[in-house]
Amino acid sequence: MTEIDFLNWVRGPGFQIATIIFVAGVLIRIFEIILLGRKANLAEAKGSEMSSGLRTIVTRSVPQADSFKRSTFTIVTGYIFHIGLFVTIFLYAPHILLIKDIVGISWPALPTPVVDAFAVISIISLLAILIHRFSNKVLHYLTNFEDLLVWFVTIAPLVTGYIAFHRIGFTAPTLLGIHILSVEILMIVFPFTKLMHAFTLFMARWYNGAISGYRGVES
Amino acid sequence: MSASLEKGINALKEQVDSSVAAFFSSCVHCGMCADACLFYTETGGPERTPINKTEPLRRIWKSEYTLFGRIGKLFGLTKPVTDELLADWETLVYDSCTLCGRCSMVCPVGNDIAAMIRKTREGMAAAGHAPDGLIGATKRAVTIGSPMGVKFPALQAQIKHVENDTGMTIPVDVVGADYMLLLSSMEIMNFPEFIEAVAKIFDKAGVTWTISSEAFEATNSGIQIGVSDIAAELVQRIVDAAEKLKVKTVISPECGHAYMAIRWDGPNLVGKPFDFKVRHILEVLDEFRKDGRLKTTGKESQRLTYHDPCQISRRGGVIDEPRNLLNMIADDFVEMPDAGKMNWCCGAGGGVSSNERANEIRLKVFQRKKDQLDEIKPDAIVSACSNCRIHLEDGLEEYHMEIPLLSLTETLAEHLAD
Numbered sequence: 001m002t003e004i005d006f007l008n009w010v011r012g013p014g015f016q017i018a019t020i021i022f023v024a025g026v027l028i029r030i031f032e033i034i035l036l037g038r039k040a041n042l043a044e045a046k047g048s049e050m051s052s053g054l055r056t057i058v059t060r061s062v063p064q065a066d067s068f069k070r071s072t073f074t075i076v077t078g079y080i081f082h083i084g085l086f087v088t089i090f091l092y093a094p095h096i097l098l099i100k101d102i103v104g105i106s107w108p109a110l111p112t113p114v115v116d117a118f119a120v121i122s123i124i125s126l127l128a129i130l131i132h133r134f135s136n137k138v139l140h141y142l143t144n145f146e147d148l149l150v151w152f153v154t155i156a157p158l159v160t161g162y163i164a165f166h167r168i169g170f171t172a173p174t175l176l177g178i179h180i181l182s183v184e185i186l187m188i189v190f191p192f193t194k195l196m197h198a199f200t201l202f203m204a205r206w207y208n209g210a211i212s213g214y215r216g217v218e219s
Numbered sequence: 220m221s222a223s224l225e226k227g228i229n230a231l232k233e234q235v236d237s238s239v240a241a242f243f244s245s246c247v248h249c250g251m252c253a254d255a256c257l258f259y260t261e262t263g264g265p266e267r268t269p270i271n272k273t274e275p276l277r278r279i280w281k282s283e284y285t286l287f288g289r290i291g292k293l294f295g296l297t298k299p300v301t302d303e304l305l306a307d308w309e310t311l312v313y314d315s316c317t318l319c320g321r322c323s324m325v326c327p328v329g330n331d332i333a334a335m336i337r338k339t340r341e342g343m344a345a346a347g348h349a350p351d352g353l354i355g356a357t358k359r360a361v362t363i364g365s366p367m368g369v370k371f372p373a374l375q376a377q378i379k380h381v382e383n384d385t386g387m388t389i390p391v392d393v394v395g396a397d398y399m400l401l402l403s404s405m406e407i408m409n410f411p412e413f414i415e416a417v418a419k420i421f422d423k424a425g426v427t428w429t430i431s432s433e434a435f436e437a438t439n440s441g442i443q444i445g446v447s448d449i450a451a452e453l454v455q456r457i458v459d460a461a462e463k464l465k466v467k468t469v470i471s472p473e474c475g476h477a478y479m480a481i482r483w484d485g486p487n488l489v490g491k492p493f494d495f496k497v498r499h500i501l502e503v504l505d506e507f508r509k510d511g512r513l514k515t516t517g518k519e520s521q522r523l524t525y526h527d528p529c530q531i532s533r534r535g536g537v538i539d540e541p542r543n544l545l546n547m548i549a550d551d552f553v554e555m556p557d558a559g560k561m562n563w564c565c566g567a568g569g570g571v572s573s574n575e576r577a578n579e580i581r582l583k584v585f586q587r588k589k590d591q592l593d594e595i596k597p598d599a600i601v602s603a604c605s606n607c608r609i610h611l612e613d614g615l616e617e618y619h620m621e622i623p624l625l626s627l628t629e630t631l632a633e634h635l636a637d
Contacts (some may be wrong), residue, residue, distance in 0.1 A: 001495035203245075
């Protein structure tokens with residue numbers, strides 16, 4: 001297999017396989033949650049479930065003051081790498097072109113050096129998060145194989161993308177192929193792991209807000 | 220598999236719904252819930268991280284309600300719930316959690332972790348892994364009618380005392396009264412002044428009320444231990460009495476979990492909406508205030524603070540009412556840091572105070588309350604939960620602090636205008 005064959009495979013069949021597993025897996029996970037259903041609350045309501053749930057989806061992104069004070073490192077690094085991921089995935093010109101090819105919509109990109117900086121910051125924050133996972137006793141206690149796997153498949157596309165962009169070590173097609181492959185691994189791992197939170201957190205936050213809001217408390 | 224373990228697993232299965240599935244699917248092991256939990260912050264034990272306490276329920280969700288988990292089970296990859304796991308988790312689920320719900324407020328993905336722990340207790344109790352203290356309290360609640368073993372004659376004796384002291388009549392079994400007052404055993408035995416305070420305030424407000432001789436106990440051990448069938452039976456007694464006496468509103472007294480049990484869980488436990496309203500005593504008093512039926516005179520000059528009982532504030536929604544009421548009678552009111560919906564638990568709710576095994580840890584985690592109080596140095600603490608009150612007194616004594624505890628209802632009664 002030449003490097004062009006490799007690149008063609010990850011762009012073609014590889015990408016198709018990953019997409020099918022990703023889409024089908026995510027749909028299965030979401031439907032198996034929704035289909036469980038939930039009993040209607042028979043107590044007299046003090047607030048609206050719907051509007052409280054929707055509000056919490058938004059407000060839960062802002063930490064409580066005391067929580068921020070006590071979990072500062074987790075919150076700051078968490079915010080940095082999530083923003084970094086968003087910028088590198090959705091505001092990098094070649095990615096936008098790819099999305100335009102697939103779904104037909106596009107939006108303005110950030111200048112490449114800016115995206116590059118975000119990638120570096122994200123990588124640094126993810127490294128810091130890994131160190132924190134082992135140095136903090138709560139995180140150390142909670143950490144299992146899945147946490148490490150998810151960390152690896154999340155940082156891998158950032159690192160391979162950075163290397164591909166700067167053409168370090170190999171030729172462009174190989175580097176690009178490796179980058180695309182790392183994204184495909186992320187997509188395949190996604191439905192089976194806590195990466196699902198990217199979708200289910202909207203449901204979880206809604207339920208949290210609804211349960212609390214029904215009793216008249218903003219959560 | 221032992222019969223009790225099977226019961227436990229079945230009970231856990233019944234607890235899984237779409238909210239539980241969404242919660243477990245979303246946890247990213249960030250550990251922020253630990254920082255919100257006084258059982259972690261004051262002990263430093265990572266196993267006390269709130270989400271970790273739900274492990275038995277998580278395993279059931281994963282192995283029974285997810286396709287990938289079920290496939291994993293075939294290959295022995297999904298961890299089962301065992302008797303050893305439940306035995307190991309008993310002290311985490313019962314001794315190291317008051318169901319205070321602070322974790323549920325900080326979880327960045329929005330997991331209602333306290334609700335998940337409450338659900339986990341259903342499986343623990345069914346499998347026989349509940350603390351002896353709570354089992355005893357629950358048995359007494361079912362057979363005698365009160366977790367402390369208080370029968371109606373004991374209440375009658377307290378009523379007689381109050382009647383002799385005040386010259387007022389305490390209404391019992393009055394059909395058609397506006398309000399039916401529930402009491403906690405703790406109030407009956409330790410704080411009968413509460414009955415006196417209600418009698419005086421309601422008399423001035425010009426409303427009719429009654430106590431039921433058949434269902435006067437407000438507390439619900441079934442909720443604390445996590446046995447819904449028993450919780451439902453205890454709620455049903457109140458429903459029957461309220462319907463028999465044709466009252467418009469049932470009043471939950473100064474007790475945290477009692478309010479949760481009758482106000483929010485009650486109709487769901489018995490499976491139908493109530494024909495009457497349920498209100499916390501502070502909600503009723505605040506309505507009186509708004510209607511001009513509650514008038515006070517004079518103000519407390521001492522520096523007062525309010526301890527929010529978790530099940531009444533954060534989990535119950537009664538947050539503004541006590542502040543409105545305190546505003547009437549307090550000249551120097553000061554809030555603790557994190558007051559209101561983010562207040563720290565006293566450390567003994569959710570059945571912890573009925574569980575002697577947890578005595579040491581509940582006093583240890585009181586350090587959090589001490590730190591809160593040290594920041595504002597109040598002359599007295601007002602609260603609206605007898606259980607908080609007893610434990611706060613206990614904790615203050617343990618930490619050599621001399622701050623009196625006041626009931627909000629009783630303090631208001633002392634300031635009633637003539």
